Amino acid sequence: MANNLEDYKIHTSKFSLITSRVFSYIFLAFVTFLSLFPFYLMIINSTRSNAQLQAGFEILPKEHFIDNLITAWNDTSIFFLPQGLLNSFIVAACTCLLGTYFSALTAYGICVYDFKGKNLAHKFIILVMMIPTQVSALGFVQIVNNLNLTNTYWPLIIPAIAAPATYFYMKQYIDSTLPLEIVEAARVDGSNEFRTFNTICMPILRPAMAVQMIFAFVASWNNFFTPALILDKKEIITLPIMLSIVRSRINSQAGDMGEVYMIILLAIIPVVIVYLFLSRFIIKGVTLGAVKG
Amino acid sequence: MNSKKHKSISYAKWGYAFIAPFFIVYTLCSLVPLFMTFYNSFFENYMDGLKQIGPNFVGLDNYISLFTVSNNGTIDILVYTSNTIIMWLMGAIPQIVFALLLAVIFTSARMRIKGQQFFKTVIYMPNLIMASAFSMLFFTLFSNVGPINQIIQAMGGEVFMFFNNEWSARTIIAFINFLMWFGNTTILLMAGIMGIDQSLFEAASIDGANSRQVFFKITLPLLMPIIVYVLITALIGGLQMFDVPQIISAGLGTPNRTTMTLVMYLNRFIGTSKNYGMAGAVSLVLFVITGLLSIIVFKSLIPSDKKKKKGGK
Missing domain, CATH: 1.10.3720.10 (MetI-like)
Incomplete structure (x- = not known):
């Protein structure tokens, strides 16, 4: 009886540990996304020409980084x-x-x-x-x-x-x-x-x-x-x-x-x-x- | 004891020499300007077109006009104070909630989260970024032709003018403040949790408390002094909100002055309209509010010093 109860307790606490771990990592991933997304967008957009920027949003970088750098610099x-x-x-x-x-x-x-x-x-x-x-x-x-x-x-x-x-x-x-x-x-x-x-x-x-x-x-x-x-x-x-x-x-x-x-x-x-x-x-x-x- | 007293007499002048530069500079660059600012608030002193009016002593007239209904049909300073506090709250509430959650996750002995250093580095990073650059970035992201609207259009939606709507503009400003400060708050609260006697947590887990009970019955009450400290310092910082709304709205507080903060108002009087009398009055109001809040922080800092002295070496 006592043994069963102990087993039950250990089982539930293990279960709750796993759920709270999963929840924590999901939350951390979300927060990481929030913190890094602006930087990601900024870096991607700095590699695109004005025309490309007007054309629409894209996930991958383009080849105009150096052009933009030269324009901004000069x-x-x-x-x-x-x-x-x-x-x-x-x-x-x-x-x-x-x-x-x-x-x-x-x-x-x-x-x-x-x-x-x-x-x-x-x-x-x-x-x-x-x-x-x-x-x-x-x-x-x-x-x-x-x-x-x-x-x-x-x-x-x-x-x-x-x-x-x-x-x-x-x-x-x-x-x-x-x-x-x-x-x-x-x-x-x-x-x-x-x-x-x-x-x-x-x-x-x-x-x-x-x-x-x-x-x-x-x-x-x-x-x-x-x-x-x-x-x-x-x-x-x-x-x-x-x-x-x-x-x-x-x-x-x-x-x-x-x-x-x-x-x-x-x-x-x-x-x-x-x-x-x-x-x-x-x-x-x-x-x-x-x-x- | 005696010998110590003897030494302290012979070296006292060095103490004054060491602290002199700080106090001289503080007096000249902050204290004197502070009194000049207050002095200005009792004078009429502004530019009317190209004509300089004043300075003429007008007593409390600037304060009276500060708190009377303006051409806009509102008492401006109250509107701007409430704007500031609303935008602060919109950022500060999620900031505290996120920070508490993160602090508990990071300090949990049971969960042993991996990659802590990475996560802490990432969440603190936005705090170091130039607020004006961050705001500029968000302005371009949410502008009518920016990436967010492009995504909305790609999904078949209509362009949403984020900066023409009071609540979306305020939300973006609050979100930037939240993003900049939640990492900092997390780190402060973590230090607070780690300062709590570990045996309390052990005792609670032996008595069969679950993690929710531990959080609400032990962590939160014992953390309260630090939460209060964090909140008040955050409020003092929040009252100074300037960079983000200034850049986002190009100094205009658009739409319809709903993102205009107290310090933006002050900046307009000092920089744009050169109405030094009114600028002085706004400064004094700001000073009184922060002064009252500072005294609370001051009181919470000084007794802890005394305790340390008694308990320490």
Whole structure:
């Protein structure tokens, strides 16, 4: 009797395990399809000529990839795409280097030293972490106008030095990984405090800083709101602004759609490549940065 | 204890030096602009054609006109706030449901799903993609001559103008936001589930609880603080919704301003119409809403710090 019951239990639990596994894999396949389908369509469509695109939808790639690439690359009618890639890269690279370094420096200062107002400083940064940049955008644009800094990259790069989210992440990482004895030992050896940070502590923080650099780079590469208020010159604008121009051009006239898909592809591809190489670290970084404790 | 105090005195100035760049830049690039923005909201300051009006002090007039019925016959800011929240909800609800399901699937010790790294990589990928490029892509996909309409026509249907219909336009915008953020939420919730004491799950399975009972009686209640955290941060992000509807509707909030969000409204005042007084007032409204929400997040972050200090080394 008892044996039968046990058998029954094991049998049903095995059955339910199999059904839930099947359900899970079907769900995962569906989600994978959702996530990858836009990329698939984009890549296929960037290989087709405008005429082919007008003719109808097709599943397989065509032979016009290089043609579209050349058209998109050389089109100077409203902007110059290679210049945009370079502009976006310059801004993103400066932003991520400055932001990560100075935010790590701040986190280190608050973790390692005891000084008056240290807790207040920490609380202040956490409090302002959630305030959206859009809220102070008007005042910021006025300052930029008054200093004649429109159509330069300074207003995009300098504010990155104060990155509250990066600070928060680095603070947590330093609290859990950096042994203060190292700092003490460096002091005994007569190392200056900045040198201690740059040459002894930074190598320990490298994994966390790398993750934050990736996030900062991507955020800057994709940033649209602030650059759109500050940049409007053809030679200066970054990729998201170019895309908004492409979008408004479609409203007024039918352009070469093959070229449009190619521009989208080129705007996305650098980040995708970086991501595919570093996805493991990036996904780990998401968890470490946002969840407390 | 004594020696520590001694050291802290001699090195304190270094602490200030290390945090100085951050605070100086934050003050100049965020705090001062923030106050300037609020200051602007009390002035009449805009371009009427080529003529500059103001700045003249007008007290609360900008706020009053922000909350009075406009030429459109509606109180615009309320319409745009509700647009923002509707589109956010349309994306956020499926986002949380999908993320919860995925997090449970990934963390299930019984199922031992294979290829986890692959699936996680794939679902997180849309989050890194430029929102403007993603929106541009969806705009071309769903346009009247785009692939989706070509498929509809190939199956004998009529062309459906996705961007001329309020709900299909909103759905596409919400779907893009959903697609961009569900992977991120999944990873956060997974970390939350893995933080739950494993012995609770073991005890439940010994007592004969089925997986539904385990989910509703153990996982979900213990995960609630993290779900709340995720929801509030998502709401703060949602209130800033800009890139996607801006690109999809070319900044117009078409059809009939039903996809116009708060930040698009703000962007129009700062960028297009240069009405700095009204821009300031919209900013303050946005600030108050996010400020209230932030305080909740702030409260949930600070006590956990204290706990850690007590329990830690």
